[in-house]
Amino acid sequence: MRKYGIGLLLAAGLCEAADFFSGMAARAVIGQRTFTAQTPGASDVLLGGVGGIAYANGTLIVVDDNRVSASPQNNRVLIFRNVSSFLPEPTAVLPSSGVRCPLCVGQAAVVLGQPDFTSSEIGLSDKTFQHPTAVATDGQYLAVADTDNNRVLIWNSIPAVNQAPADVVLGQPDFKTNKANEGNQAPTARSLRGPQGVWIQAGRLYVADTLNNRILVWRNIPTQNFQQADLVLGQSSFTASTTQDLKSQSFDPKPNNMLAPVSVTSDGLKLFVADLGHNRVLVWNSIPDTNQAPADLAIGQPDLNSGASNNTQNLCPENRTTDKDGNTIYPASCGASLDFPRSAYSDGKRLFVADGGNDRVLVFNSIPTQSGQGADAIVGQIASGINQVSDSANPLGRGSADSVATPMGITSDGTNLFVSDPYRRRVMVFTPGETYVPYSGVRNLFSRSVYAVGTITFSGTLKEGDKVTVHIGDSSKNQEKTYDYTVVKNDSFTRVVNNLVLTINADGGDPLVLATPNTNFNSIILTSRLQGDAGNTIPISTTTSDNAVITAAASGATLSGGQDAAKIAPGTLVAIFGDNLSDSTASAPAEADPLPTELAGVQVYFDGIRAPLLMVSPTEIRAQVPWEVSDSNSISNYVRIQRSSGVVVTTAAVAVPIIGENPGLLAQEGTDPRPAIAVHSSSQATATVSVDGSVNAGDVATVFIEDRSYAYTVQSSDTLESIRDALIGKINANADEKVEAFAAGLFTRIRLRAKVQGPEGNGIPISTSTNDGSQVILTATNAATCCANVAGAPVTIDNPAIPGETIIFTATGLGLVTNRDIIDELATGFRLKSTESNTPGEFVSSLIGGKTANVLYSGLQPGMVGIYRVELELNSDIPTNPNTQVTIAQDVYVSNIVTIPVFNPAQDLPPPPDASTGNVVHRRR
Template identity: 50%
Template sequence: MLKFCALFSLCAAVSLSQSFVTGQGARLVVGQSNFTAQTPGASDTLLGSAAGLAFAGDTLFVADSNRIGYTPNNNRVLLFKNVSQKMPLPLNPIPAYSGRCPVCVGQASTVIGQPDFVSTNFQTSQTGMRSPTAIASDGRLLAVADTENNRILIYNTIPTQNGQPADIVLGQPDFNTVQPIAATASSFRGPQGVWIQNGKVFVADTQNNRILIWNSIPTKNNQPADVVLGQKDFNSVIPIPVAQSALTPVANTMLNPVSVTSDGIRLFVADLGYDRVLIWNSIPTHSNTAADVELGQKDFFSATPNDISNLCPQAGTDSNGNPTYPARCGRTMDTPRFALSNGQQLFVADGGNDRILVYNKIPTQSATEADQVLGQPDEFASVVTSMTDIFHPLLLQSAANVIPSPTSLAWDGTNLYAADPSNRRILVFTPGQVQFPIAGIRNAASREVFATGGVDISGTIQAGDTVTITISGTNYVYKILSTDTVATVVQALVNLINEGAGDPNVLADVQSNFSQVQVIARQGGPGGNAISLAASTSTNARITATTSGGTLSGGESAGTIAPGTIVSFFGYQLADTTVVADTSQQLPLDLGGVQVYFDGIRAPIFFVSPGQVNAQMPFEVSDSNSASAYIRTVHSDGSVTVTNAVGVPIALQNPGIFAVEGQDPRQALAYHGSSQATGTITISGTIQANDVGTITIEDRSYSYTVQATDTLNTVRDALIALINANPGEKVYALAGGAYVRILLRAKVEGPEGNNIPLAASSTNSNSGTSPQLSLGLSNVVTCCANRAGAPITIDNPAQPGETLYVYATGLGLVNDVNGNNISVLDGVPFNGPQPNNANSAVSSLVDTKTANVISAGLSPGGIGVYQVVLELNPDIPPNNVAQVTISQDIYTSNIVTIPVGNTSVPPSQ
């Protein structure tokens, strides 16, 4: 079907010298409205569980059925013609405002096997099909493996009409007959592979464990084959033992071959049952010819799926000293389903390992290792995409960079098409001229979220006692001196862990307020959560050491992005120069020659440089859990480059807090929240008529009796109105943005407004009835007037009980005070209602104590920036590096720090 690049209209677009990147994402998707839709059905744009692919003559052919249990089976073949004109070419720009997913492409022009695009019934006829699973074309002829009819249909010309009848049938005497199972030169049993090459037809006769070859294009029905591979003759089928251990493969046998292809020189067979790919260095002309090369096994006589002990590097040893190995590697295979060469590279759909193996050169030695892997982050992984629980949402299900059980491949000279029947789609992978790392996209604020742990040191000092901290099996032992204190013991343990090059897994720090050794994973993300942590002391020691847990915790992926997030791309050769956009205006979609695409949507750009690009994730992707991202750059010399695509996990929220540059945990960009003293009252509970809520300010009480028609919001508003109706009151009240809260502000600025007594209570006017309304007070006096907007610094620290704010990104969609969703434009300074609040509730911890979230919404005039207003716990102790996080749902931000002072020491003004 392909031998020379000149056969393909797209070959000139991207040079074959470009290579794929392990773990990269697909650039395009065919058959669904976005990468993760998984919509069942049948139309000219909607695929079922399609398993077969071919490409020739600028046409993509899709066999829309499968035999591996996925639904729906649409019993048809679709033709997508003029692909180069209808699907975005990698170097071409995609026009702005082209819809939700401009890279979700493909409208079939013709369907065969059905009379129209919505019918799906199976038939045994000249126009019908039953589970067609493979298809082949040389640009002139078309052949279909009509699997469950045990036949091959041949069309002497490429079909142009829906439901067009086939011209020739192989495997049956006519179009309306299905003969009893037999092994002859003209029969099939469940054929799942077909190929046309240089005037020959090849068929993978799957359940007869053989390949049949016709040396010329058949011209009559039921024409017998000329050559058989895998069996000694046309009438033999070697019985296969039930037990895996009894399998006896050799170079001229096969078990359930499911694909056969050729590059015009060599022949490739996916020998599914023996978990290998067979290569003949020339097209066999004699029956029972042995293969020359095998991939996936150590030799021709082995048949072990993922034979790790013979093919993979040793990973370590177990507790008994026995070698351990990864679950798979670049040499192993598990039920491979397709092998395809473009004449220079070889691609293998390694179905059981949910990946595609890429060999940059055609292997000439058995058991060759693949050069890249698509569908997995590395050669050893098998990411599970179909299991979930409350802490592990299905962000990778149908993601742009995963492909469970790929079944077929096609190459158009530029792009690799991969059938993904489990997700009812075709993924299109494109090598980039600029190789971009698969973990190169980050929340611009958090960048990394590191796992942490702690060891609390307490007790009394006794010379000679020892304290041991064990991190991933490495012991750090300190022997106590008579002159020590708990503080010096903590510092000594930190010094041991950081000594020299330091522990390879963690950095250590002193949490002096807690007499704690804090350890922080060196590597960001969830991998740090696997670092083990233990502590012990010597026998009869008077000092104690208690860990926060058996492993570090809190490591999160800053690469999981919420709609509207400011993101950073970190890579190389992304731009020629550094350019910064004016964020007071609508952001450009092209900056310094750079365009950023998410699912083909042009993203607003803040900043470009050769090593970093900052852009905004479009809010439109909120309907998906994954997006495909890449960068296109027009260079100063007029040349154009594109990166490989990267799959970006999408969550409705994943916050990051902006901080100054430096080593994590970094100092937050935090600011004092008010020039007036403040207080907060939280209203909660349920509505019960005749409950009475009372707020007392000094000796002035304001009470509201609840009506049956009230809500918590109307109770709040009524109390606010009562307070504000008193012109002599020392404070005024307003509604909080998050939760149901009343914010009290002194009418005078500065410390004169501090220490106004506050109280709140609820009762019921009916004797003996307990109130259901609850009024909670955060502090018994107003406190902490500062200078609104002044940075929080060591010289002007936050105070316990003070209101402050930080800036964040990644909090997702927002709503107004009435709970109505707010429409937010991408790349435009926000001028929507204030206050507004993130749809997903925000919580916060500051040095392990809960901070009240007063509001958390889009900042006025900002683009993708959220202002999070916090009220510190009044009991928080002083700490120059108090650690702050915010959380939404299961997602927690990066750790940042703020200095917290002491209320007995007036802050500098």
């Protein structure tokens, strides 16, 4: 049935270096508007729970139904003509079309089984189906396994109109009957019972007669209804009916029997049968022509007499491990094992197996020659012993560009591998390419690494004297550290969280984790100090004292998420790491607006959108992820490279996990934690007053600047914002005041700034008061104005930050902002024109030196692409430390750890020594 055309075969020959690799993503998707949409329904562009697929002569045929209860079951077959017209060649230059996903493609030309593209009714006629599962074509004939009607329908030519009637029916005497085995228990040479596989090859028709545990073969394409088969495999005769129990697995696999075969295919030389119940694919080295001819080998089993699901003990004993008690543990799966294989397909060179139960496709670069042979690559999973397809355990991976959930059908056009993904309602298109970019090779440009995280969440009741303990580390290896907190009278969960955070981060911090408060959820975020998946092994747990009524729950037995080296927010600047990514190094012009989408012959695509480029080099590409991908949780990325010789190559696609926000802080090159690239915010001394609490008419809020007071009496119509603004107005109304007041960019805070530049503005006393019983709360975060420096001057060991000072950091990856006007203006690759204040959709918090820093402002930086400005006010009692650690966080996502030098003049300590010379240097006060 493999018919590609000479042009496609030549194209395949020119790309021999390209290959499939484990963890690769699909380049394109058919049936959904994005890779992760999973929209239910039926139309000419929308697929439901897809099943079998077939390809011949530029036509892709898709069964839009299945037998695994993936919804919707649309009871139809779609025909996509001229596939090359909507699926670009891998090396093609894709135009900037403004389409959300230029590689989310396909519009069916014809529908079978339904009168139109929106209907999905069950039927029994020459024009309708009842849950079809498989399709086959040789470019002329078309065959469909109409499973629940216990028949196979044949069209003598590929239909050109909707709901075209079939010409021949097999398994039934006419188009109005659907009895299994002619209404009897035993089969015959012309009966069928739930067929789920069909194949046409060299004038022969093969049918996987699933519930009769056999393969039927017609040596010529049948021309009459109810025509008898010529050959049977899996049974001794046409009337034999050996019963095996699939559910209990009380079966007896042999070289010449089968249990619920669901697919039969051939490359013209060999025959392949997906023997579902025996968890194997049977291979005949030549086309069998006698009844019950035995298979020559089995994929998924060590021999032809085994049938256990994921038989890793016998297939991959080298992968075994030993637990602490000395017991041998075998992996759940390996590259040689199978669990309910759904189909097998060969393109004449490779063999592909849809390993449904393991949610993956095994790729054999050559046809196996012996039983138990392992795959060369795995599509749909990152490694042989891993299954990450779980909506509950891995919600970020739901419908990702590199996953398949119970793949059903496989076919190829000679270049692309089409895989039906029923639970995601799509057909994935995997394209071999150069393996220059590894799995998770796309990372936040600033943070570079994503660390494992976990949470400790508190609930219950606070009772004085109760004790809660957080355990971090492996007690069996004597690596555990414990951190206690005892509840005090009139305590609060905020106090519990903040005090435990201080304890965990004290004296240089826990060696394994950094603690961050998340008081909105009464929880502590624990972030691994170990890079990548190493952090996933860090145990966390909690205990409480006897009879305690406070409860504390860990998010899991260990931190998690560290195996994902990159989770990217829309608009983020990213680094794509790899090899041979370009022949030379080139950068975008300094003032480019927009950024170029090609540098040194290199183009980068995300979901087919050509990305703006900052820089390309042989080992790293810097680009912006499009803002448009905010509607997805995973996108597909590949790189097109035109060599200096004129040869064009593309990388195999990799998936990029997309989340709402995942901040990264700009830092110098080097080993983490790296020195931040940060600057002093002001040439004038500053201070902050926070307005909190609630509105209660009659309350009096007063700000004192030296001996001058500015009081405001709260009105019933007030808000915290109007109280803040009223106090700002009163301060600014005094023309002789030494400071000017203005609103902070975040929350209801008043910023005070000395009117004179330089250190002369330092030391102006600031305080607050409210009347007894007041519900409005005023807090001066600084006792006096401080920290005048030179605005924009870098924070260095020679000019360190000072407690209470505001420092400006540069970030990327904070996600979309809340301001509608700004969102409407955002355009991928273009500099932000608006100077309007803006705020990320997810609140930004910060820790500096283990203490909470005030986030005075965070937002997109005008005049920049994908860059955010983050203004942080240091805690007023932060100690001297030349390597003070800084992080920002949004939700559970914490940035990379960067460092800044801090000098506290109040400490009875000399200034920090110069890192390079060890000499004490004088500091700006």
